[in-house]
Amino acid sequence: MAEKQKLEEQLLSPDYLESDEWKLIKNVEDYSKDRLNTVAHGFDHTQRVFQNSLIIGLTEHADLLTLLTAALLHDVGRDIEIAIGADHADASAHEAKDFLKSVNFPAPKIKRVFEAIHGHRSSREGDQGFLESRILSDADKIDSLGAIGIARVFTFGGKINRDVQETITYFKKRLDKVMEQLHTDRGKRMAEERYNYCIDYLKRIENERTNIK
Ligand SMILES: [Fe+2]
């Protein structure tokens, strides 16, 4: 993803891009790329969550190693959820812990990465007690808004046999909930424009239905 690299070069100093910390993050990225292949929650989604996390993380002075590692691994357990119905946040957190231990990732940070991933689902706001965890949750939710959010909701809807109308109904309900669950000021700012776009889109659908010419 050339745009992603451009953004990284724009936001991060040349020293940081040469650092051991950044090499560790890139190593995690390679693992994540191999592991993620589900529709609507694949590697492209993770790349966007990574970007959103980076933007919010720099504004909020987060620990980038913890945050970006958690972003890269937050959905690796999706296929386990699909296969056996296990909670993917739980499955992803455990898989992340095992992988990070195997590559000698700094031990104190593994615990933080585990907790951030474990708490990233909307149903678990109670777990989102620290900064990196709150940012990951926002970064993930932002990807369910805007033009990309609309594309994802229909892709996922099709996958689980939800028809167009059912997907629209689901999306309407989900939009306000997502906005209520945002934590950081930067995340809220990023989300707002995308939210407004979705509202306009839903109005347009209503218009097409009712305005017969
Ligand atoms: Fe997730």
Ligand SMILES: [Fe+2]
């Ligand atoms: Fe996600």
